[in-house]
Amino acid sequence: MLxxxxxxxxxxxxxxxxxxxxxxxxxxxxxxxxxxxKLGVDATAEQIEELREEMGLNDPFLVRYGRFVLNLVQGDxxxxxxxxxxxxxxxxxxxxxxxxxxxxxxxxxxxxGIPAGIISARHQYTVFDNCTMxxxxxxxxxxxxxxxxMGVIIFAVNLGWxxxxxxxxxxxxxxxxxxxxxxxxxSTALVTRMTRSAMLDVMNQDYVxxxxxxxxxxxxxxxxxxxxxxxxxxxxxxxxxxxxxxxxAVTTExxxxxxxxxxxxxxxxxxxxxxxxxxxxVMLAIIVTVINLLVDIIYAFVDPRIKSQYKSMIxxxxxxx
Amino acid sequence: xxxxxxxxxxxxxxFELREGTVKALNGIDLVLKEGRTLGLVGETGAxxxxxxxxxxxxxxxxxxxxxxxxxxxxxxxxxxxxKKQLRRIRGxxxxxxxxxxxxxxxxxxxxxxxIAEAIRNHDKLSRVDAAKKAAEILELVxxxxxxxxxxxxxFSGGMKQRVVIAIALACNPKILIADEPTTALDxxxxxxxxxxxxxxxxxxxxxxxxxxxxxxxxxxxxxYVSVIYAGEIVETGTVHDIFRHKLHPYTxxxxxxxxxxxxxxxxxVPIDGLMPDPTDLPAGCAFCDRCRFAxxxxxxxxxxxxxxxxxEGSHQVRCLRYKExxxxxx
Numbered sequence: 001m002l003x004x005x006x007x008x009x010x011x012x013x014x015x016x017x018x019x020x021x022x023x024x025x026x027x028x029x030x031x032x033x034x035x036x037x038k039l040g041v042d043a044t045a046e047q048i049e050e051l052r053e054e055m056g057l058n059d060p061f062l063v064r065y066g067r068f069v070l071n072l073v074q075g076d077x078x079x080x081x082x083x084x085x086x087x088x089x090x091x092x093x094x095x096x097x098x099x100x101x102x103x104x105x106x107x108x109x110x111x112x113g114i115p116a117g118i119i120s121a122r123h124q125y126t127v128f129d130n131c132t133m134x135x136x137x138x139x140x141x142x143x144x145x146x147x148x149x150m151g152v153i154i155f156a157v158n159l160g161w162x163x164x165x166x167x168x169x170x171x172x173x174x175x176x177x178x179x180x181x182x183x184x185x186x187s188t189a190l191v192t193r194m195t196r197s198a199m200l201d202v203m204n205q206d207y208v209x210x211x212x213x214x215x216x217x218x219x220x221x222x223x224x225x226x227x228x229x230x231x232x233x234x235x236x237x238x239x240x241x242x243x244x245x246x247x248x249a250v251t252t253e254x255x256x257x258x259x260x261x262x263x264x265x266x267x268x269x270x271x272x273x274x275x276x277x278x279x280x281x282v283m284l285a286i287i288v289t290v291i292n293l294l295v296d297i298i299y300a301f302v303d304p305r306i307k308s309q310y311k312s313m314i315x316x317x318x319x320x321x
Numbered sequence: 322x323x324x325x326x327x328x329x330x331x332x333x334x335x336f337e338l339r340e341g342t343v344k345a346l347n348g349i350d351l352v353l354k355e356g357r358t359l360g361l362v363g364e365t366g367a368x369x370x371x372x373x374x375x376x377x378x379x380x381x382x383x384x385x386x387x388x389x390x391x392x393x394x395x396x397x398x399x400x401x402x403x404k405k406q407l408r409r410i411r412g413x414x415x416x417x418x419x420x421x422x423x424x425x426x427x428x429x430x431x432x433x434x435x436i437a438e439a440i441r442n443h444d445k446l447s448r449v450d451a452a453k454k455a456a457e458i459l460e461l462v463x464x465x466x467x468x469x470x471x472x473x474x475x476f477s478g479g480m481k482q483r484v485v486i487a488i489a490l491a492c493n494p495k496i497l498i499a500d501e502p503t504t505a506l507d508x509x510x511x512x513x514x515x516x517x518x519x520x521x522x523x524x525x526x527x528x529x530x531x532x533x534x535x536x537x538x539x540x541x542x543x544x545y546v547s548v549i550y551a552g553e554i555v556e557t558g559t560v561h562d563i564f565r566h567k568l569h570p571y572t573x574x575x576x577x578x579x580x581x582x583x584x585x586x587x588x589x590v591p592i593d594g595l596m597p598d599p600t601d602l603p604a605g606c607a608f609c610d611r612c613r614f615a616x617x618x619x620x621x622x623x624x625x626x627x628x629x630x631x632x633e634g635s636h637q638v639r640c641l642r643y644k645e646x647x648x649x650x651x
Contacts, residue, residue: 124383204381205424206419206420206421206425207425207426207427209374209377209425210419210425210426210427210485210488211427211438212379212411213377213379213411213489214412214438214439214488215408215409215410215412215413215442215443216408216412216439217408218404220438224430228429229427302429303429304429304472304474305472305474308472308474308475
């Protein structure tokens with residue numbers, strides 16, 4: 001198991017190189033000069049040239065990228081072009097907010113999506129099921145920015161129940177509700193649909209009849225025999241959704257002024273603050289990879305067949321060594 | 322005479338699909354006597370599994386509909402019981418062995434837990450005591466109790482069927498319904514499993530409804546036989562009645578389509594044609610299109626079960642022309 005985990009963590013290296021290379025290139029190709037951004041439009045050409053030289057902006061592309069990678073290997077994400085603050089420190093300040101928002105959205109998806117999916121599957125083609133299917137179709141298709149704006153218009157502007165944006169002085173519990181719903185809507189819809197179809201698959205399995213033939217109650221049939229078997233595809237979706245949630249955090253955090261890493265990326269991009277963007281991307285890539293790894297480990301606990309597959313994989317690997 | 326423990330009267334189960342109504346069971350009558358084994362024989366699609374599941378109250382929802390009939394267990398109609406009463410009957414009084422051991426065990430629970438679940442459901446036992454009893458039952462079906470902590474995928478097909486049997490017998494039921502318990506298994510394992518079922522059944526005095534399409538299995542294990550065709554019982558009687566004095570042309574066809582070790586036959590005689598479409602059953606005898614005795618009357622008049630006496634006076638046949646077939650049979 002440990003060897004497997006190690007292998008998966010090593011896979012992170014090509015992922016990081018690929019992701020940073022793409023972001024680095026894109027940032028390089030977009031118009032705008034970080035030196036100008038830092039000095040302001042009033043600066044003279046000499047001042048700008050001097051700063052460019054100092055920041056190493058005049059070096060060839062690959063040299064600059066190589067320098068970034070070397071620093072990254074040493075755990076140094078550099079400093080912001082604009083503010084001169086340490087990127088790592090800034091990210092660490094913002095990550096808890098992004099985690100809080102993503103986990104809240106995920107939790108919402110689980111608490112609403114799984115029961116809704118179970119009920120839908122148990123009452124297939126009834127009014128409840130049909131309504132759920134239509135609602136989830138809308139929920140899965142509606143983009144974050146639209147949902148967010150609608151939420152603000154209805155609940156903040158018209159009804160005045162919830163704050164339209166996060167403020168440091170406001171209540172965190174109230175402030176998180178709209179961003180959580182906005183960010184979690186897609187995931188909730190997908191989790192509902194996946195739970196429903198996984199339950200429908202499992203419902204007609206012979207072992208469900210075996211369980212009923214034992215005379216156990218319907219509650220046990222549903223949870224112990226059906227849901228545990230339906231859980232694998234549900235967990236897969238949840239794991240993938242977590243990556244999506246981090247991506248969705250970019251728009252959602254911007255709409256609601258949520259002080260997380262998504263908004264940080266948006267701000268850094270408009271400032272052409274390459275080190276900050278790269279730092280945030282590296283951090284997100286690491287988080288997504290670790291989450292995917294965790295999902296794979298959870299599989300083994302949910303489904304014993306997968307555990308023995310892992311074991312035989314490791315046995316084979318040992319033989320090869 | 323033995324007491325009747327389970328009686329099915331005029332059971333009709335239809336599946337109402339968008340494409341039409343599948344008439345799976347059309348007035349089934351069955352009698353199972355205490356401590357005895359009744360064999361139910363018929364080809365694929367005749368309604369054998371529908372009947373077994375119907376007795377267990379497992380008719381597939383939402384399409385399966387019980388149109389009429391009674392299922393009397395010790396005189397009480399199972400179809401009129403509420404869910405709670407039915408749950409108490411299932412597993413404790415009537416239990417079932419399913420056809421395919423590969424799919425009838427829950428893949429994410431240890432086999433020990435699956436057996437213990439059946440026990441704990443009916444006996445008020447602690448977790449530890451139930452596990453202990455589950456281990457005993459595993460030994461009883463020939464599996465080392467240490468393997469109780471393993472998962473179904475770690476067992477072979479034959480071993481899995483032993484586990485399924487262990488679950489079915491865990492609460493010492495009065496009736497065991499075995500739905501083709503050996504069809505999915507290797508021939509060498511089939512004999513072992515059947516012998517085990519026979520031993521355990523005799524030990525616990527369990528009555529059994531054995532569903533199969535294998536006449537050899539019937540001959541070895543059953544006291545009575547009912548032949549089912551297109552959702553109807555076409556012939557029923559003691560094993561002796563059916564094997565020696567078969568009357569229905571369909572029963573005769575079943576026998577001539579298997580090899581007989583005492584006769585030197587070059588070719589087997591299959592029954593020509595297919596079973597009628599269960600969404601569109603003929604008005605007359607369901608077998609008439611495949612029957613060489615069929616007359617015009619057979620096509621229009623639906624035959625009833627006729628008592629022919631036989632060994633215990635219970636030999637019945639559903640055929641208009643049983644007189645002619647009897648002459649030919651003897």
